Amino acid sequence: MKDRLYTWLSGMMLGLSLIMIASLLGFILYMGLGAFWPRPLWQVEDGTGKVYLGVVQGREYMRDVGRGTWDVGSGFTRTFYRIADREFYGTDFVWLNDHEVIRRTKPKDAVVVERLEWGPFFGFIRGIETPEAKISDENRLLPQLHEEMRAARARAKKIRHIERHVIGKLNDAMERERLALRRNELRYGLGAQGMERVRAAHEEAMRRLEERYGKIAEELTVLRSQDEAYRVTLATVEGFKKELPISSIVRVHAPNSLSWFGRLGVYASRLKEFIFDEPREANSEGGVAPAIFGTVLMTLMMAVAVVPFGVLTALYLNEYAHKGPLVSAVRIAVNNLAGVPSIVFGVFGLGFFCYLVGGTLDRLLFAERLPTPTFGGGGILWASFTLALLTVPVVIVATEEALVAVPRSYREASLACGATRFQTIWRVVLPSALPGILTGMILAMARGAGEVAPLMITGVVKLAPELPFDLNFPFFHLERRFMHLGFHIYDVGFQSPNVEASKPMVFMTALLLVGIVLMLNWAAIVIRARLRTRFQGAQI
Secondary structure (H helix, E strand, C coil): CHHHHHHHHHHHHHHHHHHHHHHHHHHHHHHHHHHHCCCCCEEEEECCCCEEEEEEEEEEEEECCCCCCCCCCCEEEEEEEECCCHHHHCCCEEEEEHHHEEEEECCCCCEEEEECCCCCEEEEEEEEECCCCEECCHHHHHHHHHHHHHHHHHHHHHHHHHHHHHHHHHHHHHHHHHHHHHHHHHHHCCCCCCHHHHHHHHHHHHHHHHHHHHHHHHHHHHHHHHHHCCEEEEECCCCCEEEEEHHHEEEEECHHHCCHHHHHHHHHHHHHHHHHCCEECCCCEECCHHHHHHHHHHHHHHHHHHHHHHHHHHHHHHHHCCCCHHHHHHHHHHHHHCCCCHHHHHHHHHHHHHHHHHHHHHHHHCHHHCCCCCCCCCCHHHHHHHHHHHHHHHHHHHHHHHHHHCCHHHHHHHHHCCCCHHHHHHHHHHHHHHHHHHHHHHHHHHHHHHCCHHHHCCCECCCCCCCCECCCCCCECCCCCECCHHHHHHHHHHCCCCHHHHHHHHHHHHHHHHHHHHHHHHHHHHHHHHHHHHCCCCCC
């Protein structure tokens, strides 16, 4: 009877846990994905004559303080609107009491203009100016603006290519010349024979690079001035006008006149931007592509670093070490490491990896760059190693359990056939224990991918202008700082200047982080299942 009761209680607790997890994921899914759906714009006028144009963000019931009761009819409702246009109103949001609203309409020609800076703009299109003509026909304004935006994207792409690739390569070449001169000065001394020729060659190379840089900068200035000639005039609901370069507009649509398929198109465009573009507006808008790349790369590097150390340690403890006080102390230490706060590992990683190991590498290999650190500061390499130390106890424990589960008869049969101890471990024990080792790696990846505290002091940043990977040799730049989805959630949710506007980004980034962890774990689980099928004799 007691066994059946305990079984039912265990099943109930498991079911309750699954319901809680599903509810949490469902809430994040609803709040995140729902934020990208285009909502109607409401024009609201209150009793004072003040007019607003905004999107409904929420409603709440307010108690009538004068009556001091929660009885039906004793309070009122108020609505939370996002009115945007912060350069005119000084705020993005406003509460309006519903009983004070005298008129509430949905103007068909109201548009949502998503900009590179200053957040969205809610208002009306009043005119378009190009070098060829000025357009003020209301029926042509929105289609013409869409057409001009496509041309503006092509111009912006050309400007961005010049800024990032052409000028970027010139800057890299100048930096290499400077470092080469500095390296020769440190190696041979300032007054060494032949240094004058080296300096002359350096100055000549720098002169050619600067001449080329000047020509490209002039070309870039012309392109930007041409781009500024394409402008659009917008107006708020109260008549305030503002001119914008068309190239500063990311997206524009009239939500009150969109069909269902039109709304779906806007939704897909926003979702694509979120996944593939860079962040903007202090990370509160735009995409999280650099954070996705940094999270995946760091997790994979951590897994590559932690598995060999964890497996070798477990092999020694289980296969080679004799039982005794020392081995018992090591096992106790490994178990205790699993309970150390993650920030302690971060402090250790900063002191050992960044300052000691990285600083030594800088002095030995990158002396010409000092005092600017190369490996002596935070970077994705040291962050990955720090998280590898954090998760190595998980791998050790899981690997030991997998090794113990391999039948002893396997070892005895291999040794009886003449194999050495190393051959037995390499060809018999490890393949049989591999599914269990992968289980430890899965647990380590699941924990490490979501850690934030150690990363804050070992390499993660709010915004990384350069990814750890690019097309410049040596392609992977492991000394660079990086973005991470977990830190992005913290930054947008708690450090953003506009927390209310950032909420959708928080939920979407959290959903994306969970999804990435699940995908990485799913890939490892599939590999483990195939290995388990291959080694059917394993008791794991």
